[in-house]
Amino acid sequence: MDQLRYFLQVAERGSFTRAAEDLMISQPALSRSIQRLEEELGQPVFERKTRSVALTDAGTLLQARARQVLAILEDTKAEITDDGESGCIRVGAIPTIAPYFLPEILRRFSAAFPKATLIVQENTTNALLKTCSQGEIDLAILALPVPAKYLEIEKLFEEELLLVLPPNHPLIEKGKIKLNDVKPYPFVLLEETHCLSDNIVSFCRQRSFHPVAVERTSQLAMVQELVSLSHGVSMIPAMARQLDQSNRRVYRSIADRKPTRTVAVVWNPYRFQSRLLKAFREFLRCGQGED
Numbered sequence: 001m002d003q004l005r006y007f008l009q010v011a012e013r014g015s016f017t018r019a020a021e022d023l024m025i026s027q028p029a030l031s032r033s034i035q036r037l038e039e040e041l042g043q044p045v046f047e048r049k050t051r052s053v054a055l056t057d058a059g060t061l062l063q064a065r066a067r068q069v070l071a072i073l074e075d076t077k078a079e080i081t082d083d084g085e086s087g088c089i090r091v092g093a094i095p096t097i098a099p100y101f102l103p104e105i106l107r108r109f110s111a112a113f114p115k116a117t118l119i120v121q122e123n124t125t126n127a128l129l130k131t132c133s134q135g136e137i138d139l140a141i142l143a144l145p146v147p148a149k150y151l152e153i154e155k156l157f158e159e160e161l162l163l164v165l166p167p168n169h170p171l172i173e174k175g176k177i178k179l180n181d182v183k184p185y186p187f188v189l190l191e192e193t194h195c196l197s198d199n200i201v202s203f204c205r206q207r208s209f210h211p212v213a214v215e216r217t218s219q220l221a222m223v224q225e226l227v228s229l230s231h232g233v234s235m236i237p238a239m240a241r242q243l244d245q246s247n248r249r250v251y252r253s254i255a256d257r258k259p260t261r262t263v264a265v266v267w268n269p270y271r272f273q274s275r276l277l278k279a280f281r282e283f284l285r286c287g288q289g290e291d
Contacts, residue, residue, distance in 0.1 A: 089119070096196045163253070
């Protein structure tokens with residue numbers, strides 16, 4: 001089992017050095033393990049290059065089979081030990097959801113299931129879909145739409161995207177702010193790898209308006225700070241606004257059709273679904289609107 005895990009890590013990282021660091025074993029030990037694997041198979045699984053490795057045809061075949069074998073072993077162990085109270089749940093979430101939605105869910109779940117272990121991974125949508133498909137995480141919390149082949153998708157809730165303005169912005173004086181009122185102003189957006197930017201741009205484009213992004217950043221908190229400094233305006237999920245206690249920015253709803261995003265949970269239905277995991281999904285369904 002370790003041989004297959006080591007092989008997959010080298011294949012993923014494309015380097016013995018980086019894989020050994022990830023696995024926290026010595027590079028010579030990792031090399032010996034792969035060498036023994038190749039001796040058993042009777043042919044190489046990696047093509048060694050100066051600073052990297054690439055899969056051979058045999059290695060490509062083994063990679064697919066190794067994932068299946070490890071998945072079966074992990075699911076079998078999980079099914080045997082499934083008592084509905086203990087175990088580990090690996091949760092993935094995008095950065096515009098994880099710090100705002102998950103903390104209270106995790107607190108409540110840990111109180112209800114004190115023997116359970118929760119591991120949270122924050123990443124972009126595409127990265128989470130990949131790790132969820134490969135069984136490296138048990139579920140992912142994302143914003144729709146997502147290109148999720150062979151994954152189960154369940155909508156959790158829809159939330160409004162609020163216009164955020166610096167405190168001295170002229171639009172604040174308006175009783176109602178329509179999208180047309182926002183057109184003349186530059187936007188501060190997240191980098192293009194974040195789906196929130198796609199949500200905002202798509203909403204505006206559907207109304208014949210393309211927002212001009214003067215600045216892009218990797219963190220939602222920085223978007224809020226740049227708006228406070230009058231670098232532009234933006235749209236922020238309601239869950240992030242609820243945690244913002246600053247008086248250095250003002251949040252308003254768009255008066256006509258409001259921009260929204262749909263938050264969903266995805267998981268691999270071909271992997272074993274423990275009672276603990278099903279209980280966690282139920283906590284996610286009930287996560288909005290509780291005291």
